[in-house]
Amino acid sequence: MKRRFVRVMALLLCLLLAGGALVSCGETRRVRANARAERTVAKAGDLKIPYENYYYLVMTKRGELESDGVRDAKTLRAELASFADANLVTKNEALIALGYDYDLDTEKGDLGKQVDAHWLDLLESEFGGDRKAYIASLDAAYLTDHYVRRYIGVENYLSSAIVKEMLIRGELDTSDTSARALIESDRFARTIHVFVEKNNRLYSEAENRAHAEEIVQSVRGAGDEAARLAEMRRAIGGKYNNDYADTLGNGYYFTYGEMDAAYETAAFALAEYDVSDVVETERGYFVLMRLPKEAAYIEENFEVLKNKSYFVTLNEKVEAKLAEMHLQKTKFGASLDPLALPAIHAGGGEAVPYIIGAAAGVCAVALFVVLFRFYHGKTAAKPRKKGKKS
Numbered sequence: 001m002k003r004r005f006v007r008v009m010a011l012l013l014c015l016l017l018a019g020g021a022l023v024s025c026g027e028t029r030r031v032r033a034n035a036r037a038e039r040t041v042a043k044a045g046d047l048k049i050p051y052e053n054y055y056y057l058v059m060t061k062r063g064e065l066e067s068d069g070v071r072d073a074k075t076l077r078a079e080l081a082s083f084a085d086a087n088l089v090t091k092n093e094a095l096i097a098l099g100y101d102y103d104l105d106t107e108k109g110d111l112g113k114q115v116d117a118h119w120l121d122l123l124e125s126e127f128g129g130d131r132k133a134y135i136a137s138l139d140a141a142y143l144t145d146h147y148v149r150r151y152i153g154v155e156n157y158l159s160s161a162i163v164k165e166m167l168i169r170g171e172l173d174t175s176d177t178s179a180r181a182l183i184e185s186d187r188f189a190r191t192i193h194v195f196v197e198k199n200n201r202l203y204s205e206a207e208n209r210a211h212a213e214e215i216v217q218s219v220r221g222a223g224d225e226a227a228r229l230a231e232m233r234r235a236i237g238g239k240y241n242n243d244y245a246d247t248l249g250n251g252y253y254f255t256y257g258e259m260d261a262a263y264e265t266a267a268f269a270l271a272e273y274d275v276s277d278v279v280e281t282e283r284g285y286f287v288l289m290r291l292p293k294e295a296a297y298i299e300e301n302f303e304v305l306k307n308k309s310y311f312v313t314l315n316e317k318v319e320a321k322l323a324e325m326h327l328q329k330t331k332f333g334a335s336l337d338p339l340a341l342p343a344i345h346a347g348g349g350e351a352v353p354y355i356i357g358a359a360a361g362v363c364a365v366a367l368f369v370v371l372f373r374f375y376h377g378k379t380a381a382k383p384r385k386k387g388k389k390s
Contacts, residue, residue: 031135031145034348038146041333044089044325047097051332051344052144057084058338059142073339080338085327091261092154094322099158101321102165106153111161115153119145122152131347138346145346159257163310172310179306182255183298187312188305189267192251193288194235195243200284211240212278212285219289225273232275232289242284251291253301255308256315263288 037052061083062076070076099105106115127133138144166172182188196212198205215235222231233249235241246252256264263286266276270290279286298305 030149031131031138031347032349033144033146034345036342037144037344037349039332040330041336042088042327042329044093044327045097046100047089047093047325049088049093049327049333050146052147053088054084054333054336055341055344056142056147057087058341062338077337077339084338089322089325089327091318091322094318094325095154095158095162096150097325098317098321099162102162104158104161104165106150106158111153111157114157115149118152118156119149135347142344143346144344155260159311159314163314166310166314172313176302176306179309180298180302182309182312183253183302183305184293186268188253188255188293188309190251190253190291190293191267191270191288192232192236192246192249192291193243193263193286194232194238194241195284195286196240197242197284200242208240209278209280209285212287215240215287216275216278219275219287228273228275229289229291235287250294250297253293253297253305253308255311257311257318258308262286 033052037050037055039051040048041051041054042049058080061080065076065079070079096106104111106112123129123131123134127137134145138148163172167174194212194215196208196215198208200208203211215238219228219231219235222228236246236249252259254264254267256268258264259267260281262279262281266279266286267288267290270276270288272290272292275289276287279288
């Protein structure tokens with residue numbers, strides 16, 4: 001009986017200590033912001049909009065407005081409130097909500113694992129694995145780790161996961177005839193582009209934008225279609241371009257829902273051989289030209305392009321989802337003053353997992369003491385058997 005008791009007690013202790021260790025070790029990969037970051041500022045259907053989204057939008061926009069000379073508090077407040085309300089629910093939020101309809105979440109399951117792996121690569125490639133440097137960059141950009149991870153999931157994995165689920169459920173037309181008609185229509189584009197990275201270390205952000213503007217002017221001033229294309233290709237091979245993916249010069253064939261929203265909007269608005277204005281994204285500045293699609297390329301890459309064609313149906317679903325999502329602010333969200341926002345500290349909640357782990361350890365020790373006393377107390381309380389009288 002005693003041995004059995006000791007085994008049970010040891011098992012309970014191991015479970016408690018292991019639980020604490022798992023909480024601590026599992027969470028060390030994530031950078032936790034202070035608690036207010038994930039407070040809900042608004043809802044749109046079943047989707048909750050966290051404070052971190054609002055904070056990023058308002059603080060980045062405020063910097064832009066102030067750099068443009070807007071200083072009046074009343075004007076700033078009105079501009080910021082209007083901007084936030086217009087951008088809290090976008091196609092990205094609609095895509096997340098659509099993912100929920102297919103039981104897909106960028107923070108869970110296989111999608112969550114893909115995002116975690118991508119994030120670890122980012123941490124190593126951009127920050128040499130230095131979490132402190134990563135946290136400092138988040139604070140400087142008004143971001144949180146949670147926001148970055150969700151962005152990674154939406155931009156890189158969620159769309160494909162939804163398309164895969166739509167195929168499994170038989171919601172897509174998979175015939176070659178339909179795919180070919182779509183690829184050859186205006187709903188499929190081909191572009192080439194120059195990408196000037198914002199954080200290019202050789203130049204300031206303002207200088208990088210100026211370089212992009214110079215490229216636009218040089219291409220537009222080149223003359224006819226052939227001259228503009230030649231000038232565009234020179235810019236692609238020039239010193240300001242930071243995208244070397246299209247080494248063969250075929251350009252990018254894509255449909256709705258694949259590219260960054262700003263890039264996509266600019267591309268589908270262009271006529272063939274026209275060049276866009278500077279297209280700003282979070283990472284940098286694009287200058288793009290739309291080109292005619294080549295029949296030989298389509299034939300050679302038909303299966304790849306066919307798979308891309310499914311994103312048209314996905315985009316239609318996203319647009320429909322967005323149309324039914326209406327922003328409703330919470331009491332907390334309605335109380336926020338865009339000019340006096342509580343700060344978010346990207347690493348402000350880092351200690352939480354360790355506190356939980358420590359608490360689990362304390363509980364384990366306490367359990368040991370209680371069970372030890374209980375066991376020995378009961379043993380001591382048992383009366384000894386009296387020996388037989390001779």
